[in-house]
Amino acid sequence: MDLELTAEQTLLRDTARELATKEILPAAAQIDREHRFPKEIVARMGEMGLLGVAVPEDFGGSGMDTVSYALALEEISRACASTGVIMSVQNSLVCDPILGFGTDAQKKRWLPRLAAGKALGCFALSEPDAGSDAAAQRTTAVRDGERWVLNGTKNFITNGPVADVVVLFAIGGQDAHGQDGRAISAFLIPTDTPGLKLGPVDDKLGIRGAPSSQIFLEDCAVPAGALLGQPGQGFKIAMRTLDGGRIGIGAQAVGIARAAFEDATNYALQRKTFGQPIAEHQAIQFKLADMCTEIDAARLLVWRAAVKKDAGLRHTTESSMAKLFASEVANRAAKEAVQVFGGYGYLTDFPVERHFRDAKITEIYEGTSEIQRLVIASALLKA
Numbered sequence: 001m002d003l004e005l006t007a008e009q010t011l012l013r014d015t016a017r018e019l020a021t022k023e024i025l026p027a028a029a030q031i032d033r034e035h036r037f038p039k040e041i042v043a044r045m046g047e048m049g050l051l052g053v054a055v056p057e058d059f060g061g062s063g064m065d066t067v068s069y070a071l072a073l074e075e076i077s078r079a080c081a082s083t084g085v086i087m088s089v090q091n092s093l094v095c096d097p098i099l100g101f102g103t104d105a106q107k108k109r110w111l112p113r114l115a116a117g118k119a120l121g122c123f124a125l126s127e128p129d130a131g132s133d134a135a136a137q138r139t140t141a142v143r144d145g146e147r148w149v150l151n152g153t154k155n156f157i158t159n160g161p162v163a164d165v166v167v168l169f170a171i172g173g174q175d176a177h178g179q180d181g182r183a184i185s186a187f188l189i190p191t192d193t194p195g196l197k198l199g200p201v202d203d204k205l206g207i208r209g210a211p212s213s214q215i216f217l218e219d220c221a222v223p224a225g226a227l228l229g230q231p232g233q234g235f236k237i238a239m240r241t242l243d244g245g246r247i248g249i250g251a252q253a254v255g256i257a258r259a260a261f262e263d264a265t266n267y268a269l270q271r272k273t274f275g276q277p278i279a280e281h282q283a284i285q286f287k288l289a290d291m292c293t294e295i296d297a298a299r300l301l302v303w304r305a306a307v308k309k310d311a312g313l314r315h316t317t318e319s320s321m322a323k324l325f326a327s328e329v330a331n332r333a334a335k336e337a338v339q340v341f342g343g344y345g346y347l348t349d350f351p352v353e354r355h356f357r358d359a360k361i362t363e364i365y366e367g368t369s370e371i372q373r374l375v376i377a378s379a380l381l382k383a
């Protein structure tokens with residue numbers, strides 16, 4: 001076992017860290033306060049190859065591995081969790097399924113633009129009545145000659161309001177028994193397609209710079225070439241995509257946890273009570289030691305899942321473990337960081353209350369903690 005990063009991985013991490021420290025961190029509080037999509041930062045990430053990290057160079061990407069992606073995403077999320085999830089959706093939930101299941105024409109059309117940040121994508125699986133139970137889709141796709149006609153509503157679509165293309169799931173296509181219209185199919189649809197409309201931008205507790213909204217489909221007709229993968233393959237495409245996506249959210253959570261830990265440590269070294277910096281008090285030291293240990297453990301779980309993905313091995317369980325643990329670590333770290341700051345931690349003048357709000361979503365999206373436990377338990381019982 002070798003835990004040393006390669007020169008290439010280190011370079012990408014350091015490049016992302018520099019962008020995060022110099023350009024993203026100074027803007028993070030304002031992005032949150034104003035619920036502002038950080039357009040200029042997304043453009044910079046595109047220029048620097050952070051929006052198509054694992055997309056092969058032939059398709060305009062950086063041609064790097066999932067470990068590199070996780071390293072870069074942790075750095076970006078340490079500065080701004082909103083920017084982190086924008087990056088995560090683009091890489092994991094849009095580029096990855098196009099790469100894995102797209103036709104050559106779909107790859108050539110979308111990947112170079114997505115990797116360069118010239119186009120943004122989103123992933124529409126959730127519906128008002130299909131969140132944790134992703135198979136309970138109600139959106140329909142009906143084959144009509146050479147086109148599909150889609151109707152339905154998608155919920156909480158991160159990047160939806162700024163996306164040029166959506167990876168979207170609907171009931172339609174043959175099921176395992178060859179019957180039409182029963183299975184889920186995946187589609188790749190430009191968001192300016194007539195019949196596709198956006199709801200208002202969601203007003204959220206955290207990750208306020210990452211806009212999300214509903215997507216409505218009203219007799220939205222797309223050509224046969226919009227199908228992603230085979231008809232009826234959609235559920236597996238969604239699940240395999242989320243196997244990768246959960247590595248991204250794990251890395252985002254590690255970044256948020258690190259932000260909480262680093263801010264708390266710096267504050268503890270400066271703030272004095274009873275005549276000495278609070279970092280000298282054992283009560284504070286224990287908190288910092290726990291945070292630091294848990295962050296390392298979470299990062300190692302994320303790396304393990306990334307290594308398995310890069311080896312082409314099934315990584316469903318490892319991704320769920322990484323996402324589950326890292327998201328809970330982020331929430332504990334953020335809660336303890338607020339405690340270290342005391343009354344100041346409760347004020348919006350300091351960044352820890354933002355970390356506290358941002359951390360929560362990592363236990364919810366891309367599968368709640370309860371769903372991750374189900375996935376893990378199902379694999380262990382089968383084994």
Ligand code: CAA
Pocket residue numbers: 085089123125126131132133134135156157158235236239240242243316364365366367368371374375
């Ligand atoms: N890879 C490949 N195939 C998989 C798979 C995986 N990871 N997981 C399941 N499958 C296959 C199964 O093998 C099975 O195949 P067969 O029919 O051939 O046997 C089929 O899919 C059905 O599997 P299950 O019976 O396990 O399916 P289920 O209906 O019980 O659901 C679930 C499983 C894990 C609970 C799933 O519904 C799930 O992951 N729910 C959470 C949804 C989620 O994460 N949504 C996130 C939305 S996106 C988002 O949040 C983005 C954002 O905002 C940033």
